[in-house]
Amino acid sequence: MYPTIAHLITGAADLIAAFLFMYGLKRMSSPVSAPSGIRLAGYGMLLAVTASFLNVFTVDAAAKPHLWINLALAIVALLLGASAAWFKGRSVAMTEMPQMVAIYNGLGGGAAGAIAAVELFGNKTHGTGQLVVTLLGGLIGAISMSGSVIAWAKLDEVLKKPMRFPGQRLVNALVLIASLAIGGYIVVIAQTGATPLLPIASVLWIFFGTTLLFGILMTLPIGGADMPVVISIYNAATGLAVGLDGYVMQEPALMIAGMVVGAAGTLLTLLMAKAMNRSVSNVLFSNFGEASTKKLS
């Protein structure tokens, strides 16, 4: 009885939230209606988050004994994270907005990566397809998190100079290939049932470790002036990771909101790069953050 009603209410809340997100973004893309757009999206978020607590009626049998602890943890984490970020976002100087967007985007990427990690460590994925999507969500989320943190550090002038060394692109490529290979190895283990070289938990830690490392390495050589484009790329990446996590969690609101942001973020990235007269690959790979300004002078 309760599970059915809970599903009905969360389903309806998610549907309304998905609509409000899209309608809110639409209103946000015109200066006249923009302030009301964010408010509408905000209502959607409040509704969906409140309704998501009805999932206490539908938890797995294995999690039933821990339900009260989990519920308390969820409420504490929600209040703590929301209030800290809210007061920081309200009090920070207007000129520091770009790095705040970077750090909040990093938080979202981290959350997406962490959700994938919970599913992987708990061995909750069903079938190869879902495992691959979870690994991909974790990969993109983790890259987005560490990359956004570096972007924040650069804009906040914690890191002042782009860090470059010879053969950097080769090292970056090797680290990415390594984390993809570890992901592939996890899939092979799951499919063949072979005993892994290390305990599976260690393999997962190494997977997330190399992925986070790649996000850092990828962002380090890019100059501070290019950071808005880079943040926009990571914003789209986080959206994609959220969408993939939504598929794993069977949560259509996450799938839709994540994918809308993934596509919108990609288009925004292209528009921003165009406004700077640069191509996106030029920003990411040619280490021109400073070289291009040198050419002009």
Added chain:
Amino acid sequence: MHFDMAITGFVALYIFMLAAFGGWVIIGNVPAILHTPLMSGSNFVHGIVVIGGIMALLNASTVTEQIIGFFAVLLGAGNAAGGYAVTDRMLAMFKTSGQQPVRILHARHPAKKS
């Protein structure tokens, strides 16, 4: 009656395709001055990830899952609340005068002219 959904295979791909197309079209005609607020706004929208975190944490059955799930909710909530606060402050600047936004509307993005 069942209200829970099973989204598998092609249904998932259809949802992804339509949502991606929707996102692309919604942003289509945005003027250049709204690039940063809109990036911030879409950053807020993917804060919905907090729901996934809550579901993952509620279904956690080991200490490892509980710790990672706790961080998922913590970070996701930060994304949503911070994203809203920052976007709202940015967009509040568009509310000041009635005349200014009208002029801004006509100032199209240079990339759009070509």
